[in-house]
Amino acid sequence: GLASLRYRFTPKFSASIRGEFYMDNDGILSGVMTDKAGKQTGLKAFGITAGFEVRPVSMAYFRMEARYLSADKDQEVFIVDGKPKNTRFEAISNVGIEF
Numbered sequence: 001g002l003a004s005l006r007y008r009f010t011p012k013f014s015a016s017i018r019g020e021f022y023m024d025n026d027g028i029l030s031g032v033m034t035d036k037a038g039k040q041t042g043l044k045a046f047g048i049t050a051g052f053e054v055r056p057v058s059m060a061y062f063r064m065e066a067r068y069l070s071a072d073k074d075q076e077v078f079i080v081d082g083k084p085k086n087t088r089f090e091a092i093s094n095v096g097i098e099f
Helices: none
Strands: 002-008 013-023 044-057 060-071 078-080 083-085 087-097
Touching: 078 087
Parallel strands: none
Antiparallel strands: 002 013, 013 044, 044 060, 060 087, 078 083
């Protein structure tokens, strides 16, 4: 599931928030993995992303986003500082041109 909201303060500034939920208990799409308890399972995770966008001109933008991802407590699917974890935080910035 996915839910997304965006609010445009002015034509040049906007903010957004997105929440997502993923549950593939049988591993049909995510593949099967062995969790910390030794059980074979598919990926169960959720995430939330918040962002801010600036459009200096109508066809270009600069965007900054922060994202938090979390898998089931027994699924350590992320590597953070060389160690397996079930959560991950990341910050992203990008520039785009539309034509």
